[in-house]
Amino acid sequence: MAPDDRAASATLHSFLNCYLHEIGGHEVVNAAETPLVTDCKRGVRLPLPEQGIEVFVPLSYYSAGDRHLFGGPGVSVLPDGRAVDLDYLRLARLLLEELSLARDAPGAVDELLLRVVESCRNTARAVEARRGDEERLYGFETTFRDAEQSLVFGHHRHPTPKSRQGIAPHDEPRFAPELRGSFRLHYFRVAADLLDHDSTLDRSAPAWIADALRADESVPESFVAEHVDGDTDDGLVPVHPWQADYLLAQPAVRVRLGDGIESLGEVGREFYPTSSVRTLYSPDAPFMVKGSLNVKITNSARVNKRHELVRGVAVSELLDAGLRDVIDAEFPEFDLIDDPAYVTVDLGDGESGFETVLRENPFRGDAATNATPVVALCQNPIGGGRSRLGTIVETLAEREGRSAGAVAESWFRRYLSVGVRPVLWLYLRYGFGVEAHQQNSVVLLEDGYPTAFRYRDNQGYYFPESRYDRLDDFLPGVGERTDTVCGDDIADQRMIYWTVLNNALGVVSALGRSGLVDERRLLAVLREELESLREVDAPGSSLLDQLLAEPTLTRQSNLLTRFHDIDELDDSLDDAPLFVEVDNPLVTAFDGER
Incomplete structure (x- = not known):
């Protein structure tokens, strides 16, 4: 299957499964009793009453957990009885229009459709890039890096799983994990009075960063001598290179360049973007770097909030205070990866964009x-x-x-x-x-x-x-x-x-x-x-x-979150649109047996 066709199929599956699971209103029927021309024995009938339309989609596998397989995008039957073939985009438009009419809310239909197309294009690019790499993607053996960078399709029940608003197409090969992106970290040298940091370790966050740079053989000795071992209380802040360009364009940062903040550029070992895009991993580094990335990925701009930095350190302290011992005694095979340190730049008005979590890296050497x-x-x-x-x-x-x-x-x-x-x-x-x-x-x-x-x-x-x-x-x-x-x-x-x-x-x-x-x-x-x-x-x-x-349960609605253009990570928002009632297969799959 050509990359564009494979991407269209993946987009159809993620979008339609998301709609059926979260919105519902459909039934599984005998395909022979529908307008479908298909080898599938069953189909999905989905009435769209606000438009007077019925949609029929061939069903090749029915999942009790609502992650079905479809035999194509199907057809729509118009009010006059005509059957019109669909593709993934026509189907998405029909479903979003129905959602808008049924809820008497315009939503962000056009913007969402644009992101559906963008996500599909990004998926096609990844399919093209990773064809022939199936052993690394799906083989019996793997490494942490290869597994983290294997998500060609992304979230399997999301309307726009590969939507990234802010990363230019020419930067994708460098920054996209599914394209096996890699890069060095960009460092800023920051005066001590602007640094904000905390740590549960036996050293501060800036000291941990400095130690890692000293141990990194790819860092020039001249860099270490001038910026790490110099006679100063300044500290270095590692930043994703995309975020570094973003920060250097911000007025609050530009005004401090040469006055407490110095951009040192990219240096050191290669880091690899993981499945979250913004958390960065290097097999030999003592920590992973989870920094802010002012890019809207799926539902939200992926930026660290100050309370999240504090939370990571506090939870690390909680685990060290005895909770981890309790867990280890009961479940020695289970653990939580610590976020024991953070560093950021305090520019006096909320988050500055430099917020960086230093996450323990347990996947070094053979542990990967x-x-x-x-x-x-x-x-x-x-x-x-x-x-x-x-x-x-x-x-x-x-x-x-x-x-x-x-x-x-x-x-x-x-x-x-x-x-x-x-x-x-x-x-x-x-x-x-x-x-x-x-x-x-x-x-x-x-x-x-x-x-x-x-x-x-x-x-x-x-x-x-x-x-x-x-x-x-x-x-x-x-x-x-x-x-x-x-x-x-x-x-x-x-x-x-x-x-x-x-x-x-x-x-x-x-x-x-x-x-x-x-x-x-x-x-x-x-x-x-x-x-x-x-x-x-x-x-x-x-x-x-x-x-x-209970026959139904409450779950997050990725479709409604995207439809209403809500940032799911914004704590100040009413979360009513974010959660919907869905079938509970732990009960409904056994109806009639209890």
């Missing part, structure tokens, strides 16, 4: 082998093969002489035990909630099977009010410092979405779509795991009751 974000395992292939997870399970089945379904169940059980169970146990037992969606979840594989799990992200923590005292006992005042204490219902809602709907059910759908196992078999395993957590259920939480008994 087969460490992969879960989202990379579950992504569809660019060709006709299977996802990386599908490849792994198929290979294991051949090696072990077992059925693919049996191996898929074994793999999933191990994944639940090293990742999902510890996350939910920690939340229910200690009131420590994390946004463990697939991109924030790194699983370590050995001989193909999950053996350990690492959570990362200083933005995503939730401390439910009813159990906050358990965390305060470890580190008094940590809730105020992190600004993460919230109502139990809010915390439950977020944990259900990130950990179960996004993460665990995403793995279920990926295995099902690979044709290796019936999704209901894995859903039953997940129900069993959730039932076993009753032993640590918290009185203030309804999380387990909702997951095991």
Whole structure:
């Protein structure tokens, strides 16, 4: 399939699955009883009553978790009965127009359609660039860098998974992870009175940066002598090179050039953009760099807020105060990657754009082998093969002489035990909630099977009010410092979405779509795991009751967030448009059996 056609198919799948999952109103029908000309036995019928239109799309695989496979964009049947062939863009326009009319809200239809097209073009470029690289993308073995840079298609249920507003096309090969981008960090030398930093380590953030530069053999000795070892209290701030150009154009920065701020340019070892685009990794560096990037990626401009810098350090202190010991005693294969230090420039008016988190780098040397974000395992292939997870399970089945379904169940059980169970146990037992969606979840594989799990992200923590005292006992005042204490219902809602709907059910759908196992078999395993957590259920939480008994659940709506052009990371906004009710397959997939 040509890159443009493959990208159009991927765009159709991400957009339509997003719409059907979040908006609904459709039914699965016999394809022979529709206007479709298709080899598929089933189709999706989607009435658009505001326009008097019906849409029919061929369905080649039905997913209990609503990550379906389609046999093409289908047709629309007009009020006069004529059937009109669709492509991904015509279909997207029809669905967005229906959304606008039904909600009596114009939304940002034209802007969103533009981003759909942009996302599709970026996807086509990535498909073209990575054809022939299937072994690195989907092979049995991988490295942390290769896995982080393998997301050719991006978020599998988002209307614009590869939309990036701000990075010019000619800069994409350098800055896009899926194009295997790489670059050196841009450093600014900043006077001590302008530096703002903190650290839980035995050294300050500027000292950690200086030590890393001294140890980097690619840094010229003259640079170290002049800017690192000089007789001064100045500090160096590492910045993404795109952000450096952005900062150098800002009036508040320009006025301080030569007066407390000096741009030193790019220096040192190569860093690689990871799946988040703005978090940067180098296999030999002691830390990863998570800096601000004033680029709108999917739903939001990816900039660090000051309270997020403080939160990372405070959570690191909380873990060091005894919580990590508790976790390690119960789940030695589970850990949280620390964000123990930060540095920024204080220009006196909120965030300056220099905000930089220094994240622990546990993936150095051999530790980078087969460490992969879960989202990379579950992504569809660019060709006709299977996802990386599908490849792994198929290979294991051949090696072990077992059925693919049996191996898929074994793999999933191990994944639940090293990742999902510890996350939910920690939340229910200690009131420590994390946004463990697939991109924030790194699983370590050995001989193909999950053996350990690492959570990362200083933005995503939730401390439910009813159990906050358990965390305060470890580190008094940590809730105020992190600004993460919230109502139990809010915390439950977020944990259900990130950990179960996004993460665990995403793995279920990926295995099902690979044709290796019936999704209901894995859903039953997940129900069993959730039932076993009753032993640590918290009185203030309804999380387990909702997951095991409620036919619908609340999840973030990527489509409505994009439709209303809402920045999901803006804490000041009412989040009502961001969350919608969706079917709970842990209940609905077993209707009639209970």
